[in-house]
Amino acid sequence: MATDTTVRAPKVVVDAVTKRFGEVTALDEVSLVLGDREFVSVVGASGCGKSTLLSVIAGLEAPTDGIASIGGTEILGPGRDRGVVFQTSTLLPWLSALDNVVFALDGEADMTRRQRVDRARDVLHQVGLDGFERSFPAQLSGGMQQRVALARSLAYGPDVLLMDEPFGALDALTRRTMQELLTQVWEQHRMTVMLITHDIEEAVFLSDRVVAMTPRPGKVAAEFTIDLPRPRDPEVIGSPEFHGYYAEILGLIHRG
Numbered sequence: 001m002a003t004d005t006t007v008r009a010p011k012v013v014v015d016a017v018t019k020r021f022g023e024v025t026a027l028d029e030v031s032l033v034l035g036d037r038e039f040v041s042v043v044g045a046s047g048c049g050k051s052t053l054l055s056v057i058a059g060l061e062a063p064t065d066g067i068a069s070i071g072g073t074e075i076l077g078p079g080r081d082r083g084v085v086f087q088t089s090t091l092l093p094w095l096s097a098l099d100n101v102v103f104a105l106d107g108e109a110d111m112t113r114r115q116r117v118d119r120a121r122d123v124l125h126q127v128g129l130d131g132f133e134r135s136f137p138a139q140l141s142g143g144m145q146q147r148v149a150l151a152r153s154l155a156y157g158p159d160v161l162l163m164d165e166p167f168g169a170l171d172a173l174t175r176r177t178m179q180e181l182l183t184q185v186w187e188q189h190r191m192t193v194m195l196i197t198h199d200i201e202e203a204v205f206l207s208d209r210v211v212a213m214t215p216r217p218g219k220v221a222a223e224f225t226i227d228l229p230r231p232r233d234p235e236v237i238g239s240p241e242f243h244g245y246y247a248e249i250l251g252l253i254h255r256g
């Protein structure tokens with residue numbers, strides 16, 4: 001398949017956003033556009049404001065200055081148009097995998113209990129968890145817990161999926177499997193994705209665009225369009241083109 005060169009409409013617009021925590025300027029006039037159905041990764045050294053940027057888009061933190069909007073509407077709080085997946089499990093330990101997803105749908109007033117359960121089964125199937133619906137989080141591996149977290153955020157069909165180091169706590173092999181799963185889910189749903197990661201290889205492999213940030217104060221230093229064909233096979237990681245992107249981004253972060 002040819003590289004997707006479609007010009008995308010803006011979905012999320014971060015316009016000159018500054019975020020201060022007391023004396024600390026976590027974000028300094030950061031501007032960023034996430035296109036409709038675009039997969040964007042944000043990389044950068046620890047403390048450069050990646051999680052703060054995600055929190056602003058998730059509506060969990062309000063900007064000190066500037067505006068963030070989604071679909072042209074200012075972000076004033078969390079909403080069901082955005083799914084969020086964090087590094088560590090935020091599952092409710094006393095609920096089964098199925099009920100964790102059903103619980104997330106409790107606010108959907110127009111769905112019956114039966115419809116919620118059917119939807120939950122469907123998204124658990126999409127993340128490869130058939131047969132584990134009745135398992136509790138403590139009975140699942142770290143990778144499987146992250147699958148449930150992903151299923152939960154897919155359940156209400158968000159336009160935007162925000163992920164903060166979702167595979168950071170997983171071993172290398174599980175991580176690779178989860179990256180491939182995320183690619184499949186994104187190919188299927190084609191929502192806008194913002195992925196925060198420390199792993200430049202992961203960022204290049206998954207993304208249409210990689211945004212590199214530098215710290216103190218947190219700023220966008222550069223953006224790289226990843227012009228590799230899709231669907232991407234893990235073999236692409238060995239190619240000279242892939243290595244070129246990797247080296248360029250790594251060099252920039254180290255200089256920063």
Ligand SMILES: Nc1ncnc2c1ncn2[C@@H]1O[C@H](COP(=O)(O)OP(=O)(O)OP(=O)(O)O)[C@@H](O)[C@H]1O
Pocket residue numbers: 021024025026044045046047048049050051052053218
């Ligand atoms: N709630 C908060 N209160 C005070 N300072 C904060 C808060 N959240 C973030 N900060 C500070 O803002 C800066 C940016 O933090 P942030 O967590 O966004 O960076 P990050 O790039 O995600 O880091 P990491 O990769 O280590 O998760 C840091 O100096 C951090 O200490």
